[in-house]
Amino acid sequence: MEMHDTALTLHGYWRSGTSYRTRIALNAKGLAYRQVSHDLRTGEQRAPDYLALNPQGLVPALEAHGQLLTQSSAIIEWLDERYPDPPLLPAEMDDRAIVRAMAMIVACDVHPLNNVRVLNRLRDELNAGPDALRDWTGHWIMAGFGALEVMVARHGGRFCFGDRLTLADCHIVPQLYSAERFGVDLHAFPRLVETVRRVREEPCVAAAHPDRQADAD
Template sequence: MTWTLHSAWRAGAPYRVRIGLNLKGCAYDYAAVDLIRGDQREPAYRAVNPQGLTPALTLDDRTVLAQSLAILEWLEETVPEPAILPAAPLDRAMVRRMAGIVACDIHPLNNTRVGRYLQLEMGRSQEDYVAWMKHWIAEGFDALEPLVARHGGRFSFGDRPTIADCCLIPQVYGAERWGVGLAPYPAIAGVAARAAEHPAFAAAHPDRQPDAVTA
């Protein structure tokens, strides 16, 4: 098996998939996409994912999967153990609800292409863009915190990592990067602290990727 994950070290969506692959014990080759340089808009990457977004996962037969949630669901269906969704439908709905808060309500507003639009097309300052990001992160975490407090244990839903954590932990990284403190979110902060100790999450951290640029 030689899967290739097209990833960018700091981007939230590929980070989710790295966590999922690590949780499942799936090895993969790492293909770096430099989002600052604009690799995602170049023909070489468009040949992999015409949408020009990361992640994409190339399988042995060159089939390409894209969209992080679709990849995580596919992974759960094809590599069932250890499960990253609970068994009962209502529980699965809660995990997917948590994942959706991050993947549909926070992150889409905060990624590179949106920042480019706000700055290049609307002429907003970097400061305005950071305020914008912090606004959506806070609004999303406000929604997520009571759900995690109610349904969480060691992780966002119960005691084992799920797709909710695959989404949450990269968003916590984003929150810290942009200066959204976790003090109002003790349940989220607790999950993040435990995830940091978990090898699958630790190995997926941006700083540990081959394309990491650290000071």
């Protein structure tokens, strides 16, 4: 059931993986929210009015009840505490640690090395060509997916961890989207790919897909 919380405004970009993961969490909680788009390709995230709101100049940012929240993983955990039903973390302490580890493989070890500002730096300052950028992107995605393949096989069920949507799915689903967009060979990760494709069928996840956003190309 959708909760109409008009105090929520998500600043993001349709193809941003971090915005994508935050949309999944918002949708999973059944929250209505307003979206404001900042086109990363044209540098809108560095516009003075947005920098006045979020000095780091990154997306997403969530305006919530008079506060500005940044960093997608922190936003998602805040959502889970503020709106605890349905939960995005398991009840057991050990299980929560595993779910957080799965999410952080993406948030800390994969995504930061493949985001727009890193790729722009490699291309514009270090003269990396298209083939080098593809190799760079693929290397870090495959390294993270190698670990996630084992963890999903060990702990997964209907979802990446168990049989309920968790913080892990919020992070992993967008990263697989990025891998597909960059043409990464995913044959070595059958369990991960099959699980994510199943998770994508969930209405809250499907509605968060980049192609379904109002600012999509």
